[in-house]
Amino acid sequence: MAGSPHVVVVGSGLAGYGVLRELRKLSPDATLTLVTLDDGHFYSKPALSTAFAKGKIADTLVTTPAAKMVTQLRLDLRAGREAEAIDREGRLLLTTGGPIDYDTLVLALGADPVRPAVDGDGAHRALAVNNLDQYRTFREALPDAARVLIMGGGLVGTEFANDLVSAGYRPIVVDMLAHPLAQLVPAGVGDRVRDALAEQGVAWHLGRKVVAIDKVGAGLRATLDDGRVIDAEAALSAVGLRPHTRLAAEAGLEISRGIKVDVTGRTSDPHIYAIGDCAEYVQGLAAYVTPIMAAARAIAPSALGTPTEIRFPTLSVQVKTTHHPVVLLPAPVGQAGAWACEIDDERGARWLFRDGDGTVLGYVLTRDRCQERMDMDKLVSGQMQQAAA
Incomplete structure (x- = not known):
C-alpha cells in the first residue's frame, strides 16, 4: 500500500x-x-x-x-x-x-441480542445486557435482592445467573432446552451446573419458554407455555x-x-x-x-498490504460459573460423534467428544479439573493435526 x-x-x-x-x-x-x-x-x-x-x-x-x-x-x-x-x-x-x-x-x-417473541405489555422491559450502557441501565434499575427473570440458559444466561445469585439477587432461569449450557456441554455436566446454582438459590424452569410478560405495579409477571406464572422485579433477555x-x-x-x-x-x-x-x-x-x-x-x-493467514489456536472457553467451574472446547458444529465421561470424582469431571475414528475433538472439564485445560488443548490440537495429515 x-x-x-x-x-x-x-x-x-x-x-x-x-x-x-x-x-x-x-x-x-x-x-x-x-x-x-x-x-x-x-x-x-x-x-x-x-x-x-x-x-x-x-x-x-x-x-x-x-x-x-x-x-x-x-x-x-x-x-x-x-x-x-x-x-x-x-x-x-x-x-x-x-x-x-x-x-x-x-x-x-x-x-x-436476539429478541424473543413474547407477548404482553411488559415484554419491552426484558433487557439485553451486551454493552456497558445496557449494563448501566440494568444495574441502576435493579432493587436489592430483586427477583430477576432470565430468559435463556446458555452461556450468557447461566453466567448471569451465577453472578446475580452471588450478589444476593434471586435469578429465575427459563430455557426451552433440558439443561443449562445445552448447546455446549453434555447433559451430565449441565445437570451438575443446574444443581450447584440451585443450591445457591437459582430457580430453574427448563423445557419451558416465556410466552408473555405483563406489568404488575413496579414489577413484572411472566407467563410460561405451561401456564405457570412467575413474578419478578426485572427481566433479562439472554436467548442468544x-x-x-x-x-x-x-x-x-x-x-x-x-x-x-x-x-x-x-x-x-x-x-x-x-x-x-x-x-x-x-x-x-x-x-x-x-x-x-x-x-x-x-x-x-x-x-496494510501483507496478506497474512489467520491461525486460530485451540479455542477452549472458560465458563464463568464460580459455583461449579467449567472449561470446555465445544464439539465442532455438525460433527458426528459422541460425548463420554472419562472420569468423575471428588476433583471434578472430564468429558471427551470423539468422532467415529476415536479422535478427540472436544472436551469439558469441571471444578478442579479445569486446571487440566492446557494439557487437553495440546491433546486435541495434536490429534486434529494427525487426523488432517
Missing part, C-alpha cells in the same frame, strides 16, 4: 481496538480512524456477566478511557457516530457525522446473539450467518475486512476473546 494508508475501523469493542493496536505496532505512520456509536471507552465485555458479584458499576468496568486510547494509539476517534452505509466504489464510509474516506475498512460490528450483518449486506458484501471472510479476514470486497462476532471465518463463527486476538494479529498486516 503506497504512502501512508488510511484504515477506518467501525466498532470499539475488543475486536476493533485489537486491530487498531496491531495496526499501530506495524505502522507508526498510518492514519487510523475509529467510528463507534459508543463513547469509545475500552472495557472487557466478558466482564459484564461477572460484574454484580464484584460490586462493579458501569464506570468502574472501564479499563482505559477513550481519551487515553486516542493518545496511546494516535487515533482519530469519531464517537457517537453511526455507520449508515458503505460506498464501496468511492471507498467512503457514510456516517451520521458525515462521510469518511478509507483505503481499508475493518468492520468490527459485533453481534445484536446474531452477528451484525446489516451494514455489510446493504453494501453487497457476501453474507451467510455472518459477514463471510477468507483466511486473511478479507470480505468479498478486497478493501474491506471483518473481525469478531460479526465475522464468519472459514472455520465458522468464533465469538470469543482468543479468536478475536488471533484474527487481529493477521488482519492488521493484511489490511
